[in-house]
Amino acid sequence: YHTLRLILGDQLNAHHSWYKSKDDGVLYLIAELKQETDYVVHHVQKVCAFFAAMQGFAHALRQAGHQVLHLTLDDSQVYQDLPDLLTQLCQQHSISQLQFQRPDEYRLRQQLLNLQIDKVDIGEWDCEHFLVPFCELGDYFAPNKHVLMEGFYRKLRKRFNLLMEDDGKPLGGKWNYDAQNRNKFKPADLANIPAPLLFDNPIEEILARLKRHQINTIGEVAEHLPWPINRKQSLALLDYFCQHCLPNFGQFQDAMTAHSPHQWSLYHSRLSFALNAKILHPMQVIQAAISAFEQRPEHISLAQVEGFVRQILGWREYVRGVYWANMPHYSELNSLDAQRALPAFYWHGNTKMNCMGHAIKQSLETSYAHHIQRLMITGNFALLTGIHPDAMDEWYLGIYIDAIEWVEMPNTRGMSQFADGGIIATKPYAASGNYINKMSDYCKGCHYQVKQRDGEYACPFNSLYWQFMIKHRERLANNPRIGMVYRNWDKQTPEQQQSILAQAQDYLANIEDL
Ligand code: FAD
Ligand code: SF4
Numbered sequence: 001y002h003t004l005r006l007i008l009g010d011q012l013n014a015h016h017s018w019y020k021s022k023d024d025g026v027l028y029l030i031a032e033l034k035q036e037t038d039y040v041v042h043h044v045q046k047v048c049a050f051f052a053a054m055q056g057f058a059h060a061l062r063q064a065g066h067q068v069l070h071l072t073l074d075d076s077q078v079y080q081d082l083p084d085l086l087t088q089l090c091q092q093h094s095i096s097q098l099q100f101q102r103p104d105e106y107r108l109r110q111q112l113l114n115l116q117i118d119k120v121d122i123g124e125w126d127c128e129h130f131l132v133p134f135c136e137l138g139d140y141f142a143p144n145k146h147v148l149m150e151g152f153y154r155k156l157r158k159r160f161n162l163l164m165e166d167d168g169k170p171l172g173g174k175w176n177y178d179a180q181n182r183n184k185f186k187p188a189d190l191a192n193i194p195a196p197l198l199f200d201n202p203i204e205e206i207l208a209r210l211k212r213h214q215i216n217t218i219g220e221v222a223e224h225l226p227w228p229i230n231r232k233q234s235l236a237l238l239d240y241f242c243q244h245c246l247p248n249f250g251q252f253q254d255a256m257t258a259h260s261p262h263q264w265s266l267y268h269s270r271l272s273f274a275l276n277a278k279i280l281h282p283m284q285v286i287q288a289a290i291s292a293f294e295q296r297p298e299h300i301s302l303a304q305v306e307g308f309v310r311q312i313l314g315w316r317e318y319v320r321g322v323y324w325a326n327m328p329h330y331s332e333l334n335s336l337d338a339q340r341a342l343p344a345f346y347w348h349g350n351t352k353m354n355c356m357g358h359a360i361k362q363s364l365e366t367s368y369a370h371h372i373q374r375l376m377i378t379g380n381f382a383l384l385t386g387i388h389p390d391a392m393d394e395w396y397l398g399i400y401i402d403a404i405e406w407v408e409m410p411n412t413r414g415m416s417q418f419a420d421g422g423i424i425a426t427k428p429y430a431a432s433g434n435y436i437n438k439m440s441d442y443c444k445g446c447h448y449q450v451k452q453r454d455g456e457y458a459c460p461f462n463s464l465y466w467q468f469m470i471k472h473r474e475r476l477a478n479n480p481r482i483g484m485v486y487r488n489w490d491k492q493t494p495e496q497q498q499s500i501l502a503q504a505q506d507y508l509a510n511i512e513d514l
Pocket of ligand 1 (some may be wrong): 267269273312315319374396397402407456
């Protein structure tokens with residue numbers, strides 16, 4: 001072989017230009033690596049999904065006539081890490097060119113950019129996945145600068161001519177239909193929630209490998225993996241979403257319930273793994289949704305499809321831009337000086353707070369939670385109680401099937417924990433029990449009383465919300481979107497204020513017992 005081409009586990013893009021021609025002198029390398037299973041403790045389904053998808057991709061490439069070296073943990077255990085593996089393979093096969101696709105994770109990219117191998121030319125290629133080319137990110141983002149997602153999203157709508165009228169105006173006259181979305185489930189809605197499309201990928205061998213190599217994981221796993229691990233399954237999931245979930249996607253995007261067998265999946269696409277492993281291209285997903293809307297306008301309203309397109313064209317591309325503009329210092333930001341350790345119930349879900357119990361147990365069972373569970377339940381609780389953002393990053397990066405640092409970190413450290421001081425969010429996503437009660441039916445079955453702010457059964461989110469707002473008053477009071485909150489607080493009697501804050505202190509002192 002003259003060339004070695006590295007394919008990372010999240011680079012399973014079959015349409016990459018690498019594969020357009022065949023060359024027996026090119027060896028493709030796909031390797032399970034301990035350095036990747038161990039940098040945080042991952043959910044067992046996440047490791048299995050990546051390993052199974054990598055194995056399938058290696059097989060498909062081989063079928064297409066390419067030369068492929070697929071290494072399992074058994075094969076790769078003799079190498080210290082990725083640079084060691086690449087160096088040894090280059091020497092062993094007298095390789096003159098080593099090529100890799102630009103990793104989306106800063107850590108891995110540094111590792112590869114720092115690599116030097118005697119007599120080997122090392123070259124970086126684009127991953128050909130994102131809609132905004134890497135070299136153009138600087139046109140939209142700058143270090144430490146807040147860029148409004150909505151403005152970025154509108155630019156991309158125009159740039160790619162998606163959901164646009166001919167005169168350059170947004171389809172339907174508005175850019176954003178959130179006002180029509182974001183409903184709570186009524187009891188009558190619950191019976192209509194579609195069952196999720198699940199797959200039954202065998203993972204016995206992978207599980208045995210994880211055991212053999214003592215890979216530490218969290219979460220639960222059945223004999224079969226329900227996540228899509230190849231193009232066929234990913235396209236089937238996309239199709240299923242467009243048929244059954246898209247018609248109600250926006251409407252119930254923020255809703256949560258404990259009273260449906262499909263409470264974990266609802267109307268969400270669960271395409272994030274297929275997208276982040278690059279099995280699906282974002283434009284393909286967007287186009288599929290738009291064409292479903294065009295074909296069945298009587299079933300799928302503009303508000304539903306626009307809400308979905310915004311998540312992928314807007315949020316997904318946006319967090320990537322924020323990540324690259326601000327790394328590596330982004331990973332150290334802690335603007336609210338949050339120092340508390342992560343409570344143990346994040347690892348088992350046994351808490352009297354019904355909302356937290358549901359979100360955490362579901363995450364451990366499925367390696368999945370939808371956006372509002374991540375942002376307004378587990379993220380909100382950590383924000384209010386001041387959990388260290390490193391601990392939060394570690395938890396989110398480990399537990400979710402779709403967690404890769406470029407997308408996990410801006411969402412966690414930025415959007416959810418406000419540790420970036422407002423690079424992403426204009427204000428912290430802090431909420432009391434009232435919001436959770438508005439968007440879910442969790443509170444009815446809870447040990448705590450959502451209306452109470454102090455006393456034995458007071459919902460912890462209430463007093464913790466107020467102590468958070470008071471603690472950070474100086475920083476937040478000038479924000480026009482928050483001023484009203486402080487005016488409400490100031491209307492309370494000093495006794496009421498004292499009692500709420502004392503309740504919060506009591507909860508914080510006994511956080512493990514909540
Ligand atoms: P849907 O609700 O069906 O949305 C469709 C797609 O839009 C998703 O698949 C995803 O690709 C994209 N999307 C939606 N919201 C976002 C967002 N805020 N940022 C980027 N893409 C978005 N998403 C990840 O992919 N990986 C993560 O590690 C991750 N960590 C998160 C951590 C926190 C604290 C929060 C608040 C959000 C995080 N998200 C992450 C964003 C979002 O919650 C998930 O993308 C979404 O829940 C995935 O489920 P889905 O595919 O069913 O999404
Ligand atoms: Fe969560 Fe409070 Fe509602 Fe219980 S009462 S489910 S703790 S918001």
